[in-house]
Amino acid sequence: MLRTGEEYRESIRDGRKVYVNGEQVDDVTTHPMFKPIVDQRAMIFDMAHQESTQATMTYVDEKNGELNAIGNRLPRTQEDWSDKRRAVDLTLREAGGVVTRVGDETIGEMWSLFDGQDVLNEVDPRFSDNIRRHIERSITADTFHISANTDPKGDRSKAPQDQDPDMLLHVVRETDNGIVVRGAKYETAAAYANQAFTKPTIANWGNDKLSNYAVGFVANLSSPGLKFISRTGFAGRASAKDYPLSNRVDEVESLVIFDDVEIPWEDVLFYRHTRAAAFIRSTLHRYSAFPFVQRTQHLADLMIGAALWNVKQTGLEKQPAVQEKLAQLACYRENINAHLTASIAMAEKSPGGLLMPNQSLLYTGRVTALSQLPTMMHIARELCGGQICITPDAASFEHPDTKDWLDKYYNVNENWIADDRRKLLAFARDLLNSDYAGHRLTFQLFAQSPPFAQLGAIYRNFDFEGPLDLVRKAADLSDRVTGETNDAAKLATRV
Missing domain, CATH: 1.20.140.10 (Butyryl-CoA Dehydrogenase, subunit A, domain 3)
Incomplete structure (x- = not known):
């Protein structure tokens, strides 16, 4: 169901360990460096309930007649995209600045998973149900969903296993309940979000078909073992009269430490297969x-x-x-x-x-x-x-x-x-x-x-065959050259 801004605030008062500017934060909803952007996200939740903005921010579910946030709706028509575009325009106008990691941009990465179920099933069919269930939950539960991509990485000339293994997030063991992961991710908004689609960065796997670094899951950001070390925010450092954007729409990034965090099997979206991980990376932003x-x-x-x-x-x-x-x-x-x-x-x-x-x-x-x-x-x-x-x-x-x-x-x-x-x-x-x-x-x-x-x-994604065919005809190239260039064009388009 659609949440209110206060329900969102209450959901992140969960005792999570957040550190910023050399101090531990007791409550991210009231801390001066987090409160402005938390209030912006709460405002977006409230806009779905307000009479003047509800029609733009929501849609009616055809199955049960319930209202859901338009940003999370699976896009099936051009009108769906027009609706989403209007909602983003309204959100940014109400915010008085640019807010990015507020859910509607990052949820598109889950839709790429939805598209990739056939490929993922080829390598490991266990997780398709998890993908569909999490997409449905993002629609109906109205959670604040973000994205986690970037690791500290360390020495990029070395394979992950040839240096401190924790430089890239990886699985350290399996349990009956799920997988246990260790490492770190940089995530915008993690300290004040509900969940994150956590996935591998571009990694040097070599020719390995299986790797404990090739893992993707939805992380509950209230999970035990998580620590959030945030950069110093711009809000509160100077007067809002002099720096209105800094004090209104600064989205704080955090280094999220996964200190042996258990991820339940139902939250794992792909695991170990480097082909699956590479496929997800290549299609990650097709919507977002x-x-x-x-x-x-x-x-x-x-x-x-x-x-x-x-x-x-x-x-x-x-x-x-x-x-x-x-x-x-x-x-x-x-x-x-x-x-x-x-x-x-x-x-x-x-x-x-x-x-x-x-x-x-x-x-x-x-x-x-x-x-x-x-x-x-x-x-x-x-x-x-x-x-x-x-x-x-x-x-x-x-x-x-x-x-x-x-x-x-x-x-x-x-x-x-x-x-x-x-x-x-x-x-x-x-x-x-x-x-x-x-x-x-x-x-x-x-x-x-x-x-x-x-x-x-x-x-x-560019169609190289059109320009190749144009020049083939204009230059009157032989059939032998035509065959070679067409093969190259198809390869480039397929990669």
């Missing part, structure tokens, strides 16, 4: 890349809005040089929008009977969005001007000795008074220049695998 790229579009909208308001308040919006830079930001935004829209307009049936975004268009959209992001942030900085890095803080605008001077020099006219200018400059600074902004940029670049892996996904 869509909301991830959509959130980058929202970030583009924030940059456009911040930049345009800044040039308008100083009367520069009619300058051709300014318009040119605004047009560059608009092209970037619409390029993302075009890839998202086209990937659904040309969507494909998945192996499991779902509707997946056109893979070539989706992955090229992701690379376009992320590879150009640093340049677009710099253009937005240029448009916002140097005042975003030199404007005094809110306390100075309020202090009786300095307020009159700052009012004098920050008032522009009757429409732009000092307080509004300060708010706009503070927002732009936090969006583009702050510690949070730098963190956000790096997160966007690497959150769905490093750039080389993203380009690898394009290589595996």
